[in-house]
Amino acid sequence: MAANAAENGVPEITKTEEGNPIEYDARSVNSSDQERQDALEVVFESEAIHRRKSSLIPSTAPRPDYIRRPTQCFVHSLLEKHEGMQLKEHTASHEGLAMERKMDKDNGFVEPTHQSRLLTKKQISDMAFGIRELAKKLAQIRLKLHVRNIFILAKAHDETLISHTRETAEWLMTKDSGYRVYVENTLGHNKIFDAEGLLNQNPSFRGRLKFWTNKLCAEKPQTFDIVLGLGGDGTVLYASWLFQRVVPPVLAFSLGSLGFLTKFDYELYPTTLSRAFEEGITVSLRLRFEATIMRSQKKSNTKRDLVEELIGEESEDNHTHRLDGTHNILNEVVVDRGPNPTMSSIELFGDDEHFTTVQADGVCVSTPTGSTAYNLAAGGSLCHPDNPVILVTAICAHTLSFRPIILPDTIVLRAGVPYDARTSSWASFDGRERVELRPGDYVTISASRFPFPSVLPLDRRSKDWIDSISRTLQWNSRQRQKSFKEWS
Known part of the structure; x- marks a missing residue:
């Protein structure tokens, strides 16, 4: 998801009385920093935990109070506020203590809020439940984003994809004078992309054609409103690798071999992008x-x-x-x-x-x-x-x-x-x-507390995954069994 949605706040997600999904503008409502960092808190019953090591015994330390830790994950900013109820002190149990201990080694060099492995069992359950709830809500709404900074991702060593990158960048900057298009910095001196020729062709492109680096993706992912992937599934995985924390919505055009994750036909990119920017997008949150x-x-x-x-x-x-x-x-x-x-x-x-x-x-x-x-x-x-x-x-x-x-x-x-x-x-x-x-x-x-937001086609989002495995794997594909012709 684009980080700017989290920065500008989002109203509660609701439906009309008829049950139809509603649209909202991701920048229409402002919220305070405190509201953005309110985490979803759920109280779970302790579960029996089986251990094979007989040497493990309950700690004699007093049970610590549960302290709410504000999450930095942008997805929680879209959730409705839930006020958790803190449990009264009671006798510590083996299972209860296990819910409060960190799940991995902590050598003191990393803040617990930065890594899921350093959360407690309870905190991991809260986080996973919150992301699942958000994913359900996002599947029923359209996000209308004020797109300004567009990130184009393609293999910089493939001649065909370089040409497609140039074509897409030129179309975007021609369509709207407010669009700023980012392409890989290695294309700045690429003869096929011909950045200087593109700028000379239309002087209004100067200052709007920019170049991204791995460092920019890592340090300022909120710069980009949407990622356009040109390639196959490997290109989508490369987007996940570039954006290790907050990930902008990824709209992937199919130019590869199989295409489980590439949902859109590149030949229709003008129609697809126009509709996405004007009518909005539907996002599927993929677990990372x-x-x-x-x-x-x-x-x-x-x-x-x-x-x-x-x-x-x-x-x-x-x-x-x-x-x-x-x-x-x-x-x-x-x-x-x-x-x-x-x-x-x-x-x-x-x-x-x-x-x-x-x-x-x-x-x-x-x-x-x-x-x-x-x-x-x-x-x-x-x-x-x-x-x-x-x-x-x-x-x-x-x-x-x-x-x-x-x-x-x-x-x-x-x-x-x-x-x-x-x-x-x-x-x-x-x-x-x-x-x-x-x-x-x-x-x-x-x-991970940072899921991967994949843009889905608006007209076939409910059956998109089944379509992809049927198309790419020929799932359960065979000739239909012939019927009997009864003898009379």
Whole structure:
């Protein structure tokens, strides 16, 4: 979603008496900073938490008061204000204490409000519930944005896409003198794009044709009102990689091979863009994962156990591991054997429980959006993107009984290499940033507080996903069974 909607405030989302969705202007109402930071608070009943480690015992520390933490996530600015009720003090239970403890190692270098892994179980549940509620409301309304800064994303090494980028940029700046169009900075001196020729052709374009850099995307994502993707699904994933936190709405034109995430035909771009800017857009919030690499720190003792350090007696020791990078991903996190000739050994944890030891070529932890990618190729299930789940699929497991498993998005998963593993493993994030995980290292995977807003076609949004798998995968496509011709 565009960050400017959060900055300018949005009224409550309602329906007419007939039940029809209403439209609103994302800049029509102002709100105070305090209102923008009001978080959705939901009180959950404690659930029984099963642990396999007999050494785990309840802490004797008094139960801390629950303190509301204002979220910086722009999606919560669209939610109606909910006043939470604080519970009275009562006897601390094992399950209650678990709901209040952080879900991963905190080495003191990162603010808890910046990373999902450092939230408590209760806070993660609140966040996930709030995003799900918002996604339902956004599916029923049209967002009318005052578009001024338009971000065009395409592969800067593809001649055809460079030509399309120039064509689209020229059309936009000709259509409205208020539009500022951003293209990749490498196109500034590209002969095919011919930026200087474009500016000489129409002097009014000067000052309105601008160039974006990775640094600008990372530091000032609120600069852009909408992203136009020209390419395939890889281009959409690249948009997710560029905008690691707040993501503007992404309207993707199909110029690639398959196109699960590219919803619009490029040949109709004048009609599509005119309608989107004038009539508004409908947005689908796609769940993203926050994946954090945690490195094992050297200690004096030689015999170490990863299970003990993550959920056992040493789980409260924040000096066993240090943070080494965080990525928000749209498709999947993969931990595999990399170039090693032998299979990987991976310990898999969920919250405070040791799930299993994976012995396989690797494990794929996928979002619902990524269910049609590596997850599907590895034998995982197809999953509608509206489902709030985490899909875990083994890659060529060394047992026939390791079936794909689907977990709720409120679980914090940790996949680590045990200290006694024969070889290291390798982790990749949406196929990028491939890093080596040495024995003792692990990756934390949790729901991100920064979802990915994908623009849907207004005329077929309800059946868009089914259409995409039928079109790209030929899902359940076969000749119809012939009827019997009864003999008389």
